Amino acid sequence: MSTTLLLILDLAGIAVFASTGALVGVRKELDVFGVAVLAVMTGLGGGVLRDLLIGSVPPAALEDWRYLVVPFVTSLVVFAFHPTFGRRERGIMLLDAVGLALFCVTGAVTAEEAGLNVLSSSALGMLTGIGGGMMRDIASGRVPVVFRGELYATPAFAGALVASVVHHEGWSQWWYIVAFGTCLVWRILALKRGWSAPLPPGTAHV
Amino acid sequence: MSTTLLLILDLAGIAVFASTGALVGVRKELDVFGVAVLAVMTGLGGGVLRDLLIGSVPPAALEDWRYLVVPFVTSLVVFAFHPTFGRRERGIMLLDAVGLALFCVTGAVTAEEAGLNVLSSSALGMLTGIGGGMMRDIASGRVPVVFRGELYATPAFAGALVASVVHHEGWSQWWYIVAFGTCLVWRILALKRGWSAPLPPGTAHV
Amino acid sequence: MSTTLLLILDLAGIAVFASTGALVGVRKELDVFGVAVLAVMTGLGGGVLRDLLIGSVPPAALEDWRYLVVPFVTSLVVFAFHPTFGRRERGIMLLDAVGLALFCVTGAVTAEEAGLNVLSSSALGMLTGIGGGMMRDIASGRVPVVFRGELYATPAFAGALVASVVHHEGWSQWWYIVAFGTCLVWRILALKRGWSAPLPPGTAHV
Numbered sequence: 001m002s003t004t005l006l007l008i009l010d011l012a013g014i015a016v017f018a019s020t021g022a023l024v025g026v027r028k029e030l031d032v033f034g035v036a037v038l039a040v041m042t043g044l045g046g047g048v049l050r051d052l053l054i055g056s057v058p059p060a061a062l063e064d065w066r067y068l069v070v071p072f073v074t075s076l077v078v079f080a081f082h083p084t085f086g087r088r089e090r091g092i093m094l095l096d097a098v099g100l101a102l103f104c105v106t107g108a109v110t111a112e113e114a115g116l117n118v119l120s121s122s123a124l125g126m127l128t129g130i131g132g133g134m135m136r137d138i139a140s141g142r143v144p145v146v147f148r149g150e151l152y153a154t155p156a157f158a159g160a161l162v163a164s165v166v167h168h169e170g171w172s173q174w175w176y177i178v179a180f181g182t183c184l185v186w187r188i189l190a191l192k193r194g195w196s197a198p199l200p201p202g203t204a205h206v
Numbered sequence: 207m208s209t210t211l212l213l214i215l216d217l218a219g220i221a222v223f224a225s226t227g228a229l230v231g232v233r234k235e236l237d238v239f240g241v242a243v244l245a246v247m248t249g250l251g252g253g254v255l256r257d258l259l260i261g262s263v264p265p266a267a268l269e270d271w272r273y274l275v276v277p278f279v280t281s282l283v284v285f286a287f288h289p290t291f292g293r294r295e296r297g298i299m300l301l302d303a304v305g306l307a308l309f310c311v312t313g314a315v316t317a318e319e320a321g322l323n324v325l326s327s328s329a330l331g332m333l334t335g336i337g338g339g340m341m342r343d344i345a346s347g348r349v350p351v352v353f354r355g356e357l358y359a360t361p362a363f364a365g366a367l368v369a370s371v372v373h374h375e376g377w378s379q380w381w382y383i384v385a386f387g388t389c390l391v392w393r394i395l396a397l398k399r400g401w402s403a404p405l406p407p408g409t410a411h412v
Numbered sequence: 413m414s415t416t417l418l419l420i421l422d423l424a425g426i427a428v429f430a431s432t433g434a435l436v437g438v439r440k441e442l443d444v445f446g447v448a449v450l451a452v453m454t455g456l457g458g459g460v461l462r463d464l465l466i467g468s469v470p471p472a473a474l475e476d477w478r479y480l481v482v483p484f485v486t487s488l489v490v491f492a493f494h495p496t497f498g499r500r501e502r503g504i505m506l507l508d509a510v511g512l513a514l515f516c517v518t519g520a521v522t523a524e525e526a527g528l529n530v531l532s533s534s535a536l537g538m539l540t541g542i543g544g545g546m547m548r549d550i551a552s553g554r555v556p557v558v559f560r561g562e563l564y565a566t567p568a569f570a571g572a573l574v575a576s577v578v579h580h581e582g583w584s585q586w587w588y589i590v591a592f593g594t595c596l597v598w599r600i601l602a603l604k605r606g607w608s609a610p611l612p613p614g615t616a617h618v
Contacts, residue, residue, distance in 0.1 A: 025559070031609035033566045034559035037542075048465070053254070055263030057467030062523075062532040069531075082612055119275075120268040130243075134345070139546070141555050143347050147231070147240035154239050197237035200288050259460070261469030325481075326474040336449075340551070349553050353437070353446035360445045403443035406494050 006109070009102050010047065010060070011070050016099035018043030018071030020092060021136045022078035028140055032079050038136060039075030040068065046131030050107050050124055054114040093191060096133075100156055101183035104129040105176055108160035112167040121167075125160025126153060129183075150190050150197035159183025212315070215308050216253065216266075217276050222305035224249030224277030226298060227342045228284035234346055238285050244342060245281030246274065252337030256313050256330055260320040299397060302339075306362055307389035310335040311382055314366035318373040327373075331366025332359060335389075356396050356403035365389025418521070421514050422459065422472070423482050428511035430455030430483030432504060433548045434490035440552055444491050450548060451487030452480065458543030462519050462536055466526040505603060508545075512568055513595040516541040517588055520572035524579040533579075537572025538565060541595075562602050562609035571595025 021042025025035035044061045051059030061067040107128025111121035130146040130153060137144040146152040163179035165171075189195065227248025231241035250267045257265030267273040313334025317327035336352040336359060343350040352358040369385035371377075395401065433454025437447035456473045463471030473479040519540025523533035542558040542565060549556040558564040575591035577583075601607065 026612040028555070028559075029611060030559045031562055031611055033562060033609050035612070037559060037565050052258060052464060053264060053268060055261075055467075058465060058526070058528060058532070062465060062528055062536065065529060065531045068535055079612060083614060114264070116264060116268055117271060119271045120264070123274055124268065138345060139550060139556060140559075141347075141553075143234070144345060147234075147236045147243060147346075150237055150239060153243050197239050199235060199237055200232040200241070200285060202289060258464060259470060259474060261467075320470070322470060322474055323477060325477045326470070329480055330474065344551060347553075349440070350551060353440070353442045353449060353552075356443055356445060359449050403445050405441060405443055406438040406447070406491060408495060 006106055007064075007066075010106050011066060013099040013102035013106070014043040014047070014067065015070050015074045016095045017046070017103075017132045018074040019078050020096055020099075020133065021071075022075040023082065023092065024136055024140055024142075025075075026079060026082045032076070035079050036072055036075040038140060039078070040071045041139065042132045042136040043071030043074070044068075044132065045135040046103055046107065046128040046133075049131040050110060050128040053124060053127075054111055054116065056110075056114065094188070097184055097187040097191070100129045100152065100187060101159055101180045103132075104156040104160040104183050105163045105179045108163040108179075109167055109176070112164055118161075118164045118168050121164040122157055122161040125163060126156040129156035129160070150195050151187060154197065155183045155186035155190065158186055212312055213270075213272075216312050217272060219305040219308035219312070220249040220253070220273065220277050221280045222301045223252070223309075223338045224280040225284050226302055226305075226339065227277075228281040229288065229298065230342055230346050230348075231281075232285060232288045238282070241285050242278055242281040244346065245284070246277045247345065248338045248342040249277030249280070250274075250338065251341040252309055252313065252334040252339075255337040256316060256334040259330060259333075260317055260322065262316075262320065300394070303390055303393040303397070306335045306358065306393060307365055307386045309338075310362040310366040310389050311369040311385045314369040314385075315373055315382070318370055324367070324370045324374050327370040328363055328367040331369060332362040335362035335366070356401055357393060360403065361389045361392035361396065364392060418518055419476075419478075422518050423478060425511040425514035425518070426455040426459070426479065427482050427486045428507045429458070429515075429544045430486040431490050432508055432511075432545070433483075434487040435494065435504065436548055436552050436554075437487075438491060438494045444488070447491050448484055448487040450552060451490070452483045453551065454544045454548040455483030455486070456480075456544065457547040458515055458519065458540040458545075461543040462522060462540040465536060465539075466523055466528065468522075468526065506600070509596055509599040509603070512541045512564065512599060513571055513592045515544075516568040516572040516595050517575040517591045520575040520591075521579055521588070524576055530573070530576045530580050533576040534569055534573040537575060538568040541568040541572070562607050563599060566609065567595045567598035567602065570598055 018039040022035050022039040025038040048059045048061050104125045108121045108125030111124040134144045134146050159179050159182045162182050163176055166175040166179060224245040228241050228245040231244040254265045254267050310331045314327045314331030317330040340350045340352050365385050365388045368388050369382055372381040430451040434447050434451040437450040460471045460473050516537045520533045520537030523536040546556045546558050571591050571594045574594050575588055578587040578591060
């Protein structure tokens with residue numbers, strides 16, 4: 001995948017995730033700098049984790065100033081206009097799904113390019129997608145939403161798996177759109193139709 | 207220690223820890239994929255942390271597909287048969303103690319082989335043992351059980367210290383069994399006899 | 413900055429942060445080893461995170477035994493004499509501010525010396541300062557105090573920014589005192605005067 005395209009997609013995903021972090025911070029009534037710290041952590045967390053695990057240090061987030069500026073500015077915008085964002089909960093959910101789909105693909109491709117096998121690249125792509133949101137929820141004292149597997153882990157793993165196979169087999173880059181779409185469509189369908197993965201035997205579906 | 211033996215012991219410890227993670231997930235009523243994510247994190251967390259800290263990247267957990275498959279399959283089995291596992295709480299505690307003893311020894315030996323000094327290797331062996339459980343508890347919103355020092359930190363450090371000294375002095379590998387036993391026996395005795403380490407002065411023992 | 417001076421300042425900051433971790437552990441009524449684990453994590457967390465992110469592994473905390481011994485001994489002292497420390501809450505807050513100021517400067521300088529740009533070095537200096545406290549609070553189930561941005565993130569970033577610029581421009585090392593003072597004075601003024609950063613629009617200041 002071209003480096004410029006990867007960068008743009010990465011920054012777009014970071015902005016989206018940062019905005020979800022900022023919204024959580026606003027709801028916890030953090031001050032503007034607390035909101036910024038939480039937003040930057042949410043936006044960069046997944047990618048930094050991925051870079052640490054493949055030994056690409058310093059991580060991209062510290063090599064390139066845009067990686068810090070994008071989530072920071074995003075957090076200020078959300079802070080200032082949060083009632084507008086808050087009312088658009090459905091829009092946020094959609095953006096969050098787009099961010100997840102972007103990250104699982106770029107994460108899997110980055111892992112493949114670092115020489116990992118297909119299974120590990122898929123796992124790392126999934127982790128890139130869910131890592132930031134997990135840090136956001138843990139740091140702000142919520143049970144991580146990513147543990148609702150049918151909404152996060154599964155579509156992210158599916159998208160990352162498709163992307164890893166595409167890279168591994170050397171198929172045309174257009175196929176990455178299929179990887180992206182797999183995660184996005186799966187996630188949105190799960191959300192809209194209220195899909196839910198099996199609960200532990202003996203537990204009532206609520 | 208032979209590489210194959212280290213691998214087998216490592217995988218055994220991972221399966222054991224993954225099953226404790228899966229049980230916590232089942233009790234939190236996560237769906238099957240959420241349970242899998244929590245279980246894999248619990249099983250691999252300590253070893254990944256160790257590998258990151260000694261600069262062995264990508265960590266073993268991403269280099270070898272068995273490291274991902276073992277905790278994943280374990281989580282599915284626990285998910286499906288959790289009432290059976292849940293009733294065997296005492297068995298789980300025993301398995302958990304075995305996992306801790308395995309990880310503190312393999313963690314310390316890995317750190318020694320990376321050239322760390324005896325004290326650091328012991329600390330890292332302990333961290334390998336308690337890291338996964340700490341992540342499990344933090345991610346699922348419980349106060350980490352590893353902070354009950356007399357049950358976790360102390361026996362794990364003791365076992366790791368013995369293993370580090372054995373490696374450092376180049377003693378026969380049979381001595382690793384002593385390291386393993388130190389942690390295991392200590393932990394089980396602490397559990398059975400209700401040993402408790404000193405509480406802060408002025409705090410009533412409850 | 414001379415290596416010896418950096419080491420001494422680093423160990424001083426570690427001791428201070430470890431004592432705050434130990435106090436939290438004592439209040440949570442952890443036993444002596446649980447207190448030690450929490451204290452060591454609080455003392456070393458920020459620096460280990462910094463070292464991981466700049467690829468300096470094994471981190472200083474594992475290379476040099478003093479990094480492990482200092483927070484461990486600190487935790488024992490706090491454990492034994494905690495009523496004395498607990499009564500000196502104001503003294504602790506002051507020490508905490510000194511620790512933050514030390515870490516943001518040493519963190520930024522270490523990042524600069526690893527070749528990061530000024531913005532990234534400032535961010536990493538800030539993270540070095542707030543990382544340990546964040547881990548302490550997350551691990552012990554409190555909402556991280558570092559999210560009160562006006563008391564932590566902002567002064568730490570300001571101090572780290574001054575230190576990064578000083579290093580980048582090659583100014584006299586005496587200027588590091590200005591960096592240190594920027595963080596310390598800002599933090600103390602914020603504390604004493606009850607400064608608070610803007611809250612989200614529509615939120616009542618409480």
